[in-house]
Amino acid sequence: MADDILVQVERLSRRYGDFAAVDDISFTLHRGQVLGFLGLNGAGKSTTMRMLAGVLAPDAGRIVIGGHDLLDQPCQAKQAIGYLPEQPPLYRELTVDEQLRYSAGLHRLGRTASRQAMARAKARCGLMEVGRRLIGNLSKGYQQRVGIAQAILHEPPLIILDEPTIGLDPIQLREIRALIRELGQDHGVILSTHLLPEIEATCSHVQMMRSGRLVFAGALADLARRGQSTMLRIGLGAPPPPANLTQLPGVQRVEVLGGGRFRLQHAPGVALQRALIEKALSDDWDLWELAPEYADLEQLFIELTLERGAVA
Amino acid sequence: MIFTIAAREWRSLFSSPLAWTLLAVAQGLLAWIFLLLVQDFRHLQGRLVGLENAPGVTDLVAAPLFRVAAWGLLILTPLLTMRLFSEERRARTLDLLFSAPIGAPAMVFGKYLGVLGFLWATVVLAGLMPLALGFGTSLDFGKWFAGLLGLALLAASFAAAGLYLSTLTAQPVVAATTTLGLLLALWIMDAASAGQEKASNLFAYLSPARHCDALLLGLFNSTDMAYYLLFSALFLGLAIRRLDDMRLRD
Numbered sequence: 001m002a003d004d005i006l007v008q009v010e011r012l013s014r015r016y017g018d019f020a021a022v023d024d025i026s027f028t029l030h031r032g033q034v035l036g037f038l039g040l041n042g043a044g045k046s047t048t049m050r051m052l053a054g055v056l057a058p059d060a061g062r063i064v065i066g067g068h069d070l071l072d073q074p075c076q077a078k079q080a081i082g083y084l085p086e087q088p089p090l091y092r093e094l095t096v097d098e099q100l101r102y103s104a105g106l107h108r109l110g111r112t113a114s115r116q117a118m119a120r121a122k123a124r125c126g127l128m129e130v131g132r133r134l135i136g137n138l139s140k141g142y143q144q145r146v147g148i149a150q151a152i153l154h155e156p157p158l159i160i161l162d163e164p165t166i167g168l169d170p171i172q173l174r175e176i177r178a179l180i181r182e183l184g185q186d187h188g189v190i191l192s193t194h195l196l197p198e199i200e201a202t203c204s205h206v207q208m209m210r211s212g213r214l215v216f217a218g219a220l221a222d223l224a225r226r227g228q229s230t231m232l233r234i235g236l237g238a239p240p241p242p243a244n245l246t247q248l249p250g251v252q253r254v255e256v257l258g259g260g261r262f263r264l265q266h267a268p269g270v271a272l273q274r275a276l277i278e279k280a281l282s283d284d285w286d287l288w289e290l291a292p293e294y295a296d297l298e299q300l301f302i303e304l305t306l307e308r309g310a311v312a
Numbered sequence: 313m314i315f316t317i318a319a320r321e322w323r324s325l326f327s328s329p330l331a332w333t334l335l336a337v338a339q340g341l342l343a344w345i346f347l348l349l350v351q352d353f354r355h356l357q358g359r360l361v362g363l364e365n366a367p368g369v370t371d372l373v374a375a376p377l378f379r380v381a382a383w384g385l386l387i388l389t390p391l392l393t394m395r396l397f398s399e400e401r402r403a404r405t406l407d408l409l410f411s412a413p414i415g416a417p418a419m420v421f422g423k424y425l426g427v428l429g430f431l432w433a434t435v436v437l438a439g440l441m442p443l444a445l446g447f448g449t450s451l452d453f454g455k456w457f458a459g460l461l462g463l464a465l466l467a468a469s470f471a472a473a474g475l476y477l478s479t480l481t482a483q484p485v486v487a488a489t490t491t492l493g494l495l496l497a498l499w500i501m502d503a504a505s506a507g508q509e510k511a512s513n514l515f516a517y518l519s520p521a522r523h524c525d526a527l528l529l530g531l532f533n534s535t536d537m538a539y540y541l542l543f544s545a546l547f548l549g550l551a552i553r554r555l556d557d558m559r560l561r562d
Contacts, residue, residue, distance in 0.1 A: 089403075089404060089406070094327070098323065106414060108313070
């Protein structure tokens, strides 16, 4: 469905002097997706997000948000964006209400619309009690929440959050992640992080960046499948010597985990389970556990961002 | 849009002690000078009676007071304009403006209006002092108003220059220093060119001091008006260009 495309990025590049911070990346985002940008510090996540938010002009490439080109029709495109930079853009000398009212004014909300939007955003971000407090006196976690409230205030179709959960305590972290998932149902959300659990907890799609390039882009489910398993964990009541396991078809390596458990690494695409079960029955190994082990996101992340060259 | 930004600027100004301190100090010093001028006038009064076409209280109190106020603006403006964009760059709040659906002109005019509102308030406060003499004597309101207009235009041109220089740096103190330097240099240009030949006429013409003098003395001249408008427009235009550039360089 073409009209569901919220963001279209084509061949985006940005250099700082000789250093290519973002190098020729393209992707699309649909409504109802939560896209996680993953990468080490300095991989180009923030630069990409700043360009998406219209804060930084790209050297090359095109960004279309909600059908409006960000460079040709900046005002229409920006009306569709809610952006929380790495450091929340808050005036320390204002109260939370004043800050939100200001931001509502900047996004052309009328008086009543602004009051409703403020009440809604404050309720969503748990800011009901601090409306009259000065932002400078709030803790980092609360400031971060004010930043998020500000980004979702005018109900933009696209919400861009640059490391939104920094400085939050575990309870707040859970609340904000739930909020992001909720927002992802009828908005498009792009968030960046270098925390893997965050991606697993909130995102439907992942993009990994490495030195300004996209090294992986796809649904979170694809990512798990991609790491699919070349590993099998088994538990045997009467285990044979490990050497016998090595002789099973396709097994490359056997790791003894103790207590009758083994981890078998096998070639991809080999249906080891069936052969294993048959062998276990015929040799009375007393099989009591058989589970595929997925390469977890972290492993994949390290593999993609450090070891191998660019795929995309 | 412009008013939203101006109102925020105004709100932030008055929630900091800076604005109140500046207002208090400026008002205190001007009041002192005003009283000295009134005292001088009372000493002179006796001798003025015999003179034909003698200068009135507006010439001897209001005009010199406005002259001092003009110097005051020269020092006051950089302290107010230094925050405009420098502070936002330093605190990284500029991202909010850049990601909002606003063009650079609205940002510049909003901030300009905010700081100008404050400066004009101080100008009016200074103007009220000689007006108080109206209870005891007759004032020349035309001259008084011309002087006030001169100060207001001066404030407008100073603020535009200060606003532009604050877009150039993320350090408010640097913005204040460069603004003060620029304004002083322009001011001095008039004095430096005095008594010299034709070549310096241009410099004298470029100095805001020259254009202000006539107004402070009560002479209303459209050339002076045009000068101040062009001066302000030039710096505001530069500021808009600079903001557009900022997104490219950063």
